[in-house]
Amino acid sequence: TRLVFAFCEGDKDQKDLLGGKGANLAEMTRLGLPVPPGFTITTEACRFYLEQGREPDLLTVQVTTALRRLEDEVGRRLGDATDPLLVSVRSGAKHSMPGMMETVLNVGLNDRSVLGLADASGDERFAWDSYRRLIQMFGKTVLGVDGEAFGSALEAAKLRKGVDSDIELEARDLQALVAEFKQIVLVHTGEEFPQEPRRQLDLATRSVFDSWNTHRARLYRRRERIPHDLGTAVNVCAMVFGNLGPTSGTGVCFTRDPATGKKGVYGDYLANAQGEDVVSGIRNTLPLDDLARLDPDSYAELTLIMRRLETHYRDLCDIEFTVERGKLWVLQTRVGKRTAAAAFRIAVQLVDEGLITMDEALERVAGAQLAQLMFPQFDAGAERNLWTRGMAASPGAAVGRIVFDPATAVAWHARGERVILVRKETNPEDLEGMIAATGILTSRGGKTSHAAVVARGMGKTAVCGAESVTVDAARRVAVAGGRTLHEGDTLSLDGSTGEVFLGELPVVPSPVVCYLEHGLEVALAGVDESTAEVIRAVDRLLAHADRVRRMRVRANADTGADADRARRMGAEGVGLCRTEHMFLGERRPLIERVVLAADAEEREAALAELVAPQIQDFVDLLTAMDGLPTTIRLLDPPLHEFLPDRAELMVKAAVARERGEVDPNDVRLLAAVERLHESNPMLGLRGVRLGLTVPGLFALQVRAIAQATAQLRKAGGNPRPEILVPLVGSVMELHLVRDEADSIVAEVAASECVDLAIPIGTMVELPRAALTAFRVAEAAEFFSFGTNDLTQTTWGFSRDDVEAGFFAAYLDKGVFTVSPFETLDASGVGRLVDIATREGRSTRPDLKVGVCGEHGGDPESIHFFHSTGLDYVSCSPFRVPVARLEAGRAML
Ligand code: PEP
Ligand code: MG
Structure with a gap:
C-alpha cells in the first residue's frame, strides 16, 4: 500500500x-x-x-x-x-x-x-x-x-x-x-x-x-x-520563511469576505512573522491592502492566484501564504468556512457571475445556516451604552455575564447562566469554554484568529481584537475607556458590527423572519444593502428549493394562531395537532370530571360540556389551514397528566385526617389518582389505549372534528381534516377506533346534510406497528411516523430523561455521534421507518406517509425521509423554512 x-x-x-x-x-x-x-x-x-x-x-x-x-x-x-x-x-x-x-x-x-x-x-x-x-x-x-x-x-x-x-x-x-x-x-x-x-x-x-x-x-x-x-x-x-526580515511576511486571505459575504478580497497580513503568529492572534495583523503598499509585486501575484483558485474551486477559497524575501509561496488553500449570511450571499453571487448553477447554489447553503439567520438581533432603536468596539468576527446578538476563563464559563453555563467568555486571545485549550459561552470577546487577533475561526464554525457570536480592552484574567477584570468590568457583569456583543455594549440590550426578530412571515417587500423596507442582499438570497434559494423538492412540508401546530404563522412560513398543511394541549389549563377540571365520573350518565354530562369548546378549537385550526390538509390527533398523553399531583393530594389528605376535616371529594380524587398511577406512564394508559378504555372520549373529539368541518363547509370553506390515532401497536386497535369514528362522521354528515369524507390514519410510533404495517395499513388511510416515541421504544431510552443523563458519556465513547432524538438513527429506527413504508404501501399503494416527530425538522433526518420515499415531513412552524430548504437539497 x-x-x-x-x-x-x-x-x-x-x-x-x-x-x-x-x-x-x-x-x-x-x-x-x-x-x-x-x-x-x-x-x-x-x-x-x-x-x-x-x-x-x-x-x-x-x-x-x-x-x-x-x-x-x-x-x-x-x-x-x-x-x-x-x-x-x-x-x-x-x-x-x-x-x-x-x-x-x-x-x-x-x-x-x-x-x-x-x-x-x-x-x-x-x-x-x-x-x-x-x-x-x-x-x-x-x-x-x-x-x-x-x-x-x-x-x-x-x-x-x-x-x-x-x-x-x-x-x-x-x-x-x-x-x-x-x-x-x-x-x-x-x-x-x-x-x-x-x-x-x-x-x-x-x-x-x-x-x-x-x-x-x-x-x-x-x-x-x-x-x-x-x-x-x-x-x-x-519550510519557507516569513520571518526573514521586512521583505518577508505571512498572511491569510479570502477571495470574498467570509463574515459578511461582501464581494472583494479580504485578508490579514503580518510582516516578518511565521504563520502561527497570525492564527494565534499574538500580534494584531494588518489588512491585506497594506501588503499592496509594502510589496506590490507579491500582492499582484496573490490577487491573480486568488482569482485562479476561486475559478477553479468555483467557491470562496481561503489561502495561507508566506512571502520569503519578496517571493510568494502558497502554503494552504481550502473552500473557506463562512457565516450563514455569507453562505447565502456568496451562493447567489456565484450564480449571478455564471460560475455555478442554481442547483449548486442550493447545495452550498444548509438548513442549519438558515436557522441561524432566523435568530433575533439587537433592537436598533434601543438605548445603547457602547463600551468598546472590535472586529465583527462572527455575527449574532449575544447577551451574557462575563467570565475570564473556560472553567468558569463551563461551570456557570451548567447552572443555567448565559456567559460571555472574555480572553486576550483564545487557543484550542479554551474550546470547552467557547462551547459553553453564548458569545466570545477577545482583545487581540483578527478575523482569522483562532477565536474568530472557531466561533464562525460553531455559529457563535464573537467580537475579536477589541484592542482598547485590557484583560486581566488573574484578577478577573477587563478595563476599557476607563471603565472596569468585573466577573459577572453583563455585556451585549453584536457580532455583526463588532460593537460591545454595557448591560443587556433588548433583541428583536431577525429581518429574515420578517421576510418569511411578511414577504419580501415588507422585509426590505428600511434595511441596509447587505441585509437586503441576504434576504433576497434566502428568497431565491427557498424558491428554488420549493421548485425542485418532492416532499411536502407541513407544520406541527395546535392552535389557529400557530397554524396561521406556519402557513406564512410556507407550511403546506398541519401534520400534527396535539389535541391534549386543548385540554389543559381552565378545561382541566372538566376532564377531571370525566375521569372521576361515578357512572355513565355523569361522564356523558361532563363530556358534553367539552363539545362546544372543542368544535371552536377545530374551527379555528381548520380556518387557518383552509384548503390544506390538517391532521388532528386524538388525545395522546397518560390520563393522570390531567389529574392533580399525587404527592400533593397525599399531603392534603394527611393534614385533613389530622384535623378531622376529611372531605369525601378529596378522598375520591386521591383514590382515583392512586388507581391511575403508573410506574412507566409513557408505556401505560395513553394514546389509543386511553381512547379504548374511557368511553366517549375519542367519540367526543371525532364528533367535534366532524361538526367543525360541516360548519365550515356550509359557510363555503374548504376544511380538510384528517384524523390521526396515536400509539397504535395492533391493527385491531385501529379497527375498533375506526368503527366508532366512521359511524359518528356518517351520523354528523347525515344530520348536517353535507358530504364528509374524513381520512383516518395512524401514528407509527411503536416497533410493532412498524413490523406489522402491512396489516395496519388495512385500517389506515395514512401513516404518520412519531419518531420521538419510535426512537424511545426502539432503543428503550426514556425520551424525557436520557439526554440529561448518560448520553454525554455515550457521545464521548462514540456509541453515537449525535443524540438519536435529534437526528434519526437511520440504521436502527430508520429501518423500521423503511419497512413500515414499504409494507404499508404493499397493502395500500396510495398510502400517504409522513413524519411528525422532532426529526421532521432536522436536516440530516429530512434527507433520510426523502430517500425512504416519505410524502411529507411535519415540524414546528419555525423549522418549516429549514425543512423546505433541506427537502430541496435532498433532491440534489
Ligand atoms: C412522536 O412520538 O414522535 C410524536 C410526534 O408524538 P408525541 O411527541 O406527541 O409523543
Ligand atoms: Mg408520540
Whole structure:
C-alpha cells in the first residue's frame, strides 16, 4: 500500500486519504501554483498507528523515499550542516478542525544545522530564532513539556534585556535562550533535545497522529459530528520563511469576505512573522491592502492566484501564504468556512457571475445556516451604552455575564447562566469554554484568529481584537475607556458590527423572519444593502428549493394562531395537532370530571360540556389551514397528566385526617389518582389505549372534528381534516377506533346534510406497528411516523430523561455521534421507518406517509425521509423554512 504521496501525485478529490489540506496542496501543485514541495502521509497510516499503537513497517521506507526525492528536488538535505532543508509537519484531516491538532515547524534544525542556516540566510538572528521556536514547539507538542516553562524563560530573557518584544532580542540573546530551552527539555524529560533530523521528523509525525485523539479534538468532532475513526493525514512540507526580515511576511486571505459575504478580497497580513503568529492572534495583523503598499509585486501575484483558485474551486477559497524575501509561496488553500449570511450571499453571487448553477447554489447553503439567520438581533432603536468596539468576527446578538476563563464559563453555563467568555486571545485549550459561552470577546487577533475561526464554525457570536480592552484574567477584570468590568457583569456583543455594549440590550426578530412571515417587500423596507442582499438570497434559494423538492412540508401546530404563522412560513398543511394541549389549563377540571365520573350518565354530562369548546378549537385550526390538509390527533398523553399531583393530594389528605376535616371529594380524587398511577406512564394508559378504555372520549373529539368541518363547509370553506390515532401497536386497535369514528362522521354528515369524507390514519410510533404495517395499513388511510416515541421504544431510552443523563458519556465513547432524538438513527429506527413504508404501501399503494416527530425538522433526518420515499415531513412552524430548504437539497 501507498502510505506516502508527493504533492505532485494527488488531487483535490482524495480528501479521505490525504486529508483536506493534503488534497488541496496536491491540487495547487497540479495547477502550477507556487507551493513549496513536500509529501503527505495518508490517513490510512494514521488509522493503523491509532489501532496498533505503532507505525506500519512500510511507512519508514516510504518516508525515506519521499524525503530523498524532496531533498533532490530542492537540492538540500534535511538538517544538513550547510544550507539545510527544514520541513514543517502539519496535521490535516478530511474535515478541517482549525487549531485542534498539532503542527511543528522548522524540523531539521540542530546544533550544527543552525549554523548552516545562519550562513545560508546570512541572518544569524533568524537562524537562532527558528531554532528556539523548534525547541519550544517540539518540546511542548511532541515531548509534552509544559509550554509555560518556555514562555517564562522567554519573558525573563526580554526582562534581562529590558525590551518588550521578541523582535528586539538579538542573535546572541536567542542563542543563549536556545541553550536554556534545551536545558528545560533535559530537566522535564530526562533526555537531550533530539539532534537527529530524521528522528525529529518521525517523532513529530507520531505526535500529529496522537493529536487526533486529544480531548479537545474529540470534543470538536462531537460538536461538528465528525466521526472519531477517520484519522488525520500528515503533511511534510519544505519550510519557507516569513520571518526573514521586512521583505518577508505571512498572511491569510479570502477571495470574498467570509463574515459578511461582501464581494472583494479580504485578508490579514503580518510582516516578518511565521504563520502561527497570525492564527494565534499574538500580534494584531494588518489588512491585506497594506501588503499592496509594502510589496506590490507579491500582492499582484496573490490577487491573480486568488482569482485562479476561486475559478477553479468555483467557491470562496481561503489561502495561507508566506512571502520569503519578496517571493510568494502558497502554503494552504481550502473552500473557506463562512457565516450563514455569507453562505447565502456568496451562493447567489456565484450564480449571478455564471460560475455555478442554481442547483449548486442550493447545495452550498444548509438548513442549519438558515436557522441561524432566523435568530433575533439587537433592537436598533434601543438605548445603547457602547463600551468598546472590535472586529465583527462572527455575527449574532449575544447577551451574557462575563467570565475570564473556560472553567468558569463551563461551570456557570451548567447552572443555567448565559456567559460571555472574555480572553486576550483564545487557543484550542479554551474550546470547552467557547462551547459553553453564548458569545466570545477577545482583545487581540483578527478575523482569522483562532477565536474568530472557531466561533464562525460553531455559529457563535464573537467580537475579536477589541484592542482598547485590557484583560486581566488573574484578577478577573477587563478595563476599557476607563471603565472596569468585573466577573459577572453583563455585556451585549453584536457580532455583526463588532460593537460591545454595557448591560443587556433588548433583541428583536431577525429581518429574515420578517421576510418569511411578511414577504419580501415588507422585509426590505428600511434595511441596509447587505441585509437586503441576504434576504433576497434566502428568497431565491427557498424558491428554488420549493421548485425542485418532492416532499411536502407541513407544520406541527395546535392552535389557529400557530397554524396561521406556519402557513406564512410556507407550511403546506398541519401534520400534527396535539389535541391534549386543548385540554389543559381552565378545561382541566372538566376532564377531571370525566375521569372521576361515578357512572355513565355523569361522564356523558361532563363530556358534553367539552363539545362546544372543542368544535371552536377545530374551527379555528381548520380556518387557518383552509384548503390544506390538517391532521388532528386524538388525545395522546397518560390520563393522570390531567389529574392533580399525587404527592400533593397525599399531603392534603394527611393534614385533613389530622384535623378531622376529611372531605369525601378529596378522598375520591386521591383514590382515583392512586388507581391511575403508573410506574412507566409513557408505556401505560395513553394514546389509543386511553381512547379504548374511557368511553366517549375519542367519540367526543371525532364528533367535534366532524361538526367543525360541516360548519365550515356550509359557510363555503374548504376544511380538510384528517384524523390521526396515536400509539397504535395492533391493527385491531385501529379497527375498533375506526368503527366508532366512521359511524359518528356518517351520523354528523347525515344530520348536517353535507358530504364528509374524513381520512383516518395512524401514528407509527411503536416497533410493532412498524413490523406489522402491512396489516395496519388495512385500517389506515395514512401513516404518520412519531419518531420521538419510535426512537424511545426502539432503543428503550426514556425520551424525557436520557439526554440529561448518560448520553454525554455515550457521545464521548462514540456509541453515537449525535443524540438519536435529534437526528434519526437511520440504521436502527430508520429501518423500521423503511419497512413500515414499504409494507404499508404493499397493502395500500396510495398510502400517504409522513413524519411528525422532532426529526421532521432536522436536516440530516429530512434527507433520510426523502430517500425512504416519505410524502411529507411535519415540524414546528419555525423549522418549516429549514425543512423546505433541506427537502430541496435532498433532491440534489
Ligand atoms: C412522536 O412520538 O414522535 C410524536 C410526534 O408524538 P408525541 O411527541 O406527541 O409523543
Ligand atoms: Mg408520540
